[in-house]
Amino acid sequence: EPEVTQTPSHQVTQMGQEVILRCVPISNHLYFYWYRQILGQKVEFLVSFYNNEISEKSEIFDDQFSVERPDGSNFTLKIRSTKLEDSAMYFCASSEALGTIYFGEGSWLTVV
Amino acid sequence: AQSVTQLDSHVSVSEGTPVLLRCNYSSSYSPSLFWYVQHPNKGLQLLLKYTSAATLVKGINGFEAEFKKSETSFHLTKPSAHMSDAAEYFCVVRSGEYGNKLVFGAGTILRVKS
Numbered sequence: 001e002p003e004v005t006q007t008p009s010h011q012v013t014q015m016g017q018e019v020i021l022r023c024v025p026i027s028n029h030l031y032f033y034w035y036r037q038i039l040g041q042k043v044e045f046l047v048s049f050y051n052n053e054i055s056e057k058s059e060i061f062d063d064q065f066s067v068e069r070p071d072g073s074n075f076t077l078k079i080r081s082t083k084l085e086d087s088a089m090y091f092c093a094s095s096e097a098l099g100t101i102y103f104g105e106g107s108w109l110t111v112v
Numbered sequence: 113a114q115s116v117t118q119l120d121s122h123v124s125v126s127e128g129t130p131v132l133l134r135c136n137y138s139s140s141y142s143p144s145l146f147w148y149v150q151h152p153n154k155g156l157q158l159l160l161k162y163t164s165a166a167t168l169v170k171g172i173n174g175f176e177a178e179f180k181k182s183e184t185s186f187h188l189t190k191p192s193a194h195m196s197d198a199a200e201y202f203c204v205v206r207s208g209e210y211g212n213k214l215v216f217g218a219g220t221i222l223r224v225k226s
Contacts, residue, residue: 031212042216043156043202045215048212100146101214103157
């Protein structure tokens with residue numbers, strides 16, 4: 001069964017450092033997403049991406065965040081200067097149009 | 113705006129007994145609703161989805177959910193719990209300007225006792 005894959009599974013970074021989280025969405029999907037889950041809190045929407053541009057973003061997704069589809073298979077989330085409060089599980093997801101959204105297993109980011 | 117409320121943060125059942133995880137939704141139009149499950153150290157897996165075709169929706173692993181518009185509910189049930197069902201369950205509604213954003217409930221942790 002096709003699946004969304006994410007790397008790394010776990011990353012520890014120093015505050016102020018840049019982090020790139022990588023995702024390979026399901027191959028025929030056109031919509032891509034990032035969500036995050038801070039420990040003990042709800043899963044929150046960050047951004048959706050379609051046709052090489054952001055289609056919707058939440059208030060969390062400020063100038064420190066950016067997304068990119070650098071080639072035909074990868075979808076990345078960059079955090080420019082990490083803060084302690086960026087520590088969370090980051091989920092990549094993808095879907096065909098408005099169909100079911102499939103999630104990866106997550107990348108656990110710890111900022112120290 | 114669309115939202116969901118999961119009425120129980122923790123549910124504990126004995127193996128072989130029924131499971132009921134409760135979810136109420138708030139939506140200004142006919143919603144698309146989902147249940148996702150997250151096992152420890154795993155990603156979010158879709159259990160089932162409601163998209164207005166049938167009010168009783170069957171999912172994987174013996175789970176099902178019934179959409180009740182009059183009660184604005186979408187409760188998840190399973191006739192007989194298995195130890196492997198122990199996980200966190202999320203009720204989710206589709207939202208956003210283009211309908212491609214998911215809004216998650218707070219989650220219900222299901223514990224299954226032997």
